[in-house]
Amino acid sequence: MKEYVNDWEDDLHIIVENAGEVTKWAISQVRPLPQFVDAKVALLGDSAHAMVPYIGAGAGQAIEDAFILGRLLASPLVSRNNVANVLKVYEDIRKPISQDAASRSLKMGYLMELHPDYLPEDADVDKVKAGDHVQLEKVANAMQDVWSFHSTNMPGECWERASEMLVQILEAVPRKDEDDV
Numbered sequence: 614m615k616e617y618v619n620d621w622e623d624d625l626h627i628i629v630e631n632a633g634e635v636t637k638w639a640i641s642q643v644r645p646l647p648q649f650v651d652a653k654v655a656l657l658g659d660s661a662h663a664m665v666p667y668i669g670a671g672a673g674q675a676i677e678d679a680f681i682l683g684r685l686l687a688s689p690l691v692s693r694n695n696v697a698n699v700l701k702v703y704e705d706i707r708k709p710i711s712q713d714a715a716s717r718s719l720k721m722g723y724l725m726e727l728h729p730d731y732l733p734e735d736a737d738v739d740k741v742k743a744g745d746h747v748q749l750e751k752v753a754n755a756m757q758d759v760w761s762f763h764s765t766n767m768p769g770e771c772w773e774r775a776s777e778m779l780v781q782i783l784e785a786v787p788r789k790d791e792d793d794v
């Protein structure tokens with residue numbers, strides 16, 4: 614580890630010196646799944662969209678899945694008869710957002726590593742790596758763009774969309790009185 618950070622700033626040397634035991638482990642991700650739901654079975658959280666951790670979003674996305682799925686299933690009008698349709702609402706709302714988070718997190722990891730394939734097109738790779746401030750600003754802006762997703766698709770707005778879809782589903786496929794979920 615010390616060898617790896619040899620030509621980095623002093624601050625990093627101090628952190629590594631004081632880290633004690635350093636371990637290394639693989640970080641796995643789930644490639645974009647074509648669906649989160651099949652009939653009455655739904656995946657959520659990391660089982661649906663495990664992602665690399667570079668925008669710190671995996672647990673938040675899992676909680677947002679639970680927020681939408683839990684509120685959908687809490688409707689007293691959901692039953693065995695229509696639960697598969699209701700799960701599709703969860704998938705329609707949550708799949709694009711969580712998969713977008715996963716793809717942004719991967720991109721952020723590459724940006725952090727200054728991977729040439731992921732740097733902005735107008736960035737000069739050599740100058741970026743040499744610490745040129747103008748070039749680094751371009752990388753920072755690209756990171757800001759990736760990060761900006763945190764202020765979009767807020768759970769409350771998503772629930773509004775989900776609840777509108779739920780009303781339509783429940784009208785099309787109403788609960789049968791004899792059914793329980």
Ligand SMILES: Cc1cc2nc3c(=O)[nH]c(=O)nc-3n(C[C@H](O)[C@H](O)[C@H](O)COP(=O)(O)OP(=O)(O)OC[C@H]3O[C@@H](n4cnc5c(N)ncnc54)[C@H](O)[C@@H]3O)c2cc1C
Binds near residue numbers: 663664668669673675
């Ligand atoms: C290095 C790193 C940093 C991260 N940083 C962040 C961050 O800053 N912010 C953020 O939001 N997210 C972060 N994450 C992601 C976050 O940890 C996960 O997205 C989140 O824990 C997923 O929650 P989950 O409930 O879906 O799955 P898990 O947390 O994996 O929970 C699944 C649970 O099911 C249990 N289980 C498995 N199989 C069975 C079984 N057969 N029977 C019973 N139980 C079973 C497991 O033991 C586990 O307790 C990070 C992840 C990593 C690896």
